[in-house]
Amino acid sequence: MKLEALVNPSVLTQPVYEPGKPIEDVARELGLDPATIIKLASNENPFGPSPRAKAAAIRALDQGELYPDGGCVRLRARLAQTHGLDANQFVVGNGSNELIELLGHVFLRPGDEVVMGNPAFAVYKLVTLLFGAKPVEVPLVDHKHDLAALAAAVTRRTKLIFVPSPNNPTGTANTEAELLAFVRGLPEHVVFVFDEAYAEFLDNPPDLRPLIREGRKVVCLRTFSKIYGLASLRVGYGYASPELASLLNRVRQPFNVNALGQAAALAALDDGEFVEKCRRENRAGLTQLESGLQALGLETVPSVANFLLVKVGDGARVFADLQKQGVIVRPMRPYGMPEWLRFTVGTPTQNERLLATLTGVLRR
């Protein structure tokens, strides 16, 4: 009997996520010194983690033989304080990617529909397909989520709606007022997932807690991978009503979040100064990139996140040529935008190097 005959059919047709290439792989393939390569491909924090978070993770290794706190008790208590909610309204995951999968475990069955924008974060569609549900993709308008069109795409079969704001890969955001009105207009059988991976880069991130207090079916997702610079440790969290949070907690693995990640996340929350510095630097870096790209006559999408889309023409060629010179960025072909690249905002020096290398590449 063929192995394939035994496999869940959704697995056989499951598309593969294409991550940004690690520096070591690019160095090996192109014969470059890893130390000379810069990676501006995955919206990571170019300033690394807060030194306090790093120290806390190293300290946690002293008890590396022990299982982590499976309930993330301290971290959830700290998050509750930060957000003015109860600890039982939180679920912590192995990155917010895991939480997206947990939402699938809790809510999705074959035949269900999941409404999402296009282009938006690729993982929503992957998880939808994995559970045999149907992605209903709604085109963005001016690179922004069109909430009216998303609402119009809801049917009796819709279970989940995903909206990331700021959106990845476009860097655009929806306002608090339009989000509140949109969610209040949704039917009772739909769960709204608000992905706030880049919320900390905004001055005033939309506050959807009133919706949770009103008893609406809303889950907000956050991550320590972006402004907190802890992508390698895999910590994300969701907050919702206690009922919804407890469903998500029911389907996760008992020790889904490692102890180093928990310790680092706790310490990161105590270093508000570092977050503030990163927010400031990011804003300056965005301006630096935007004006440099404008000077090259390139179209960009105005971004409020830590990355931006730029239209370069032959995206595959420019991507490959940049990479040959040790600058890794993200091609947008997998998102159906083959003429575009996504640049993560780096340090001022990295941004300068990106702009200079791009100038050379485009001249050829």
Ligand SMILES: *Cc1c(COP(=O)(O)O)cnc(C)c1O
């Ligand atoms: C980066 C990102 C995430 C975070 O993923 P983690 O699993 O927490 O590293 C979630 N949503 C969006 C839109 C992202 O861009």
